[in-house]
Amino acid sequence: MPPSTLTSTSNIFFLIGFMGSGKSLLSHGVSERMDVITVEMDDLIEQSAGMSINEIFTRKGEEAFRAIERQVLHDIIDQYQIPEKPVLISTGGGAPCHFDNMEVMNQAGTTIFINPSAKRLSARLEQKKQDRPLIKDKTADEIRTYVEKKLKERLPFYSKAIIQVNMIYDDKADNIEFLKDIIESEWIRNQSRDNSE
Numbered sequence: 001m002p003p004s005t006l007t008s009t010s011n012i013f014f015l016i017g018f019m020g021s022g023k024s025l026l027s028h029g030v031s032e033r034m035d036v037i038t039v040e041m042d043d044l045i046e047q048s049a050g051m052s053i054n055e056i057f058t059r060k061g062e063e064a065f066r067a068i069e070r071q072v073l074h075d076i077i078d079q080y081q082i083p084e085k086p087v088l089i090s091t092g093g094g095a096p097c098h099f100d101n102m103e104v105m106n107q108a109g110t111t112i113f114i115n116p117s118a119k120r121l122s123a124r125l126e127q128k129k130q131d132r133p134l135i136k137d138k139t140a141d142e143i144r145t146y147v148e149k150k151l152k153e154r155l156p157f158y159s160k161a162i163i164q165v166n167m168i169y170d171d172k173a174d175n176i177e178f179l180k181d182i183i184e185s186e187w188i189r190n191q192s193r194d195n196s197e
Ligand SMILES: Nc1ncnc2c1ncn2[C@@H]1O[C@H](COP(=O)(O)OP(=O)(O)OP(=O)(O)O)[C@@H](O)[C@H]1O
Pocket: 017, 018, 019, 020, 021, 022, 023, 024, 025, 026, 042, 090, 091, 092, 093, 124, 128, 132, 167, 170, 171, 172, 175
């Protein structure tokens, strides 16, 4: 993570990555260890649409879902321009891969790509597929094939993240600590840069 690549002075941190990469779990863990505001993009999408993500996909289709997702992303960026503390946003798994969302996030804050292997993602998603419309009707083998294919398609988008975290180990506490250290050091760096300008 060379410091020269880190250019954002914003208080917003976007966690990006595939479904099941651990964005929600890790952001919750970080919020127990440091003073951050956490935002779940998928929850805000459900509030905004007045229905669950499964229902949006079934009743309105993926295209409509992506439009709502984009609007919610812009609303979050407008709403969370607060300098007092870091804001940690768990983005939807597909959000970086539609419209110019990735560029918008890179302009607005620090993007952090959480990147476990396709094998690990598939194993996790098999256990927790019910709320995820893109995989809920698939068998274990189909999930594995889907994750491998989709991750390959999405990597060019995810790879635009300013920070990439390859989750080699599956230890939850270690991963939370690691992420917390990144956010803390980035936050301190941004604050001191702002103060010296
Ligand atoms: N680093 C980790 N260590 C151990 N288990 C993990 C880790 N990350 C995620 N998990 C497991 O994977 C499950 C899915 O993670 P989580 O719901 O946080 O993913 P997500 O990235 O928020 O997915 P989505 O995009 O679908 O919201 C968790 O409930 C947890 O059991």
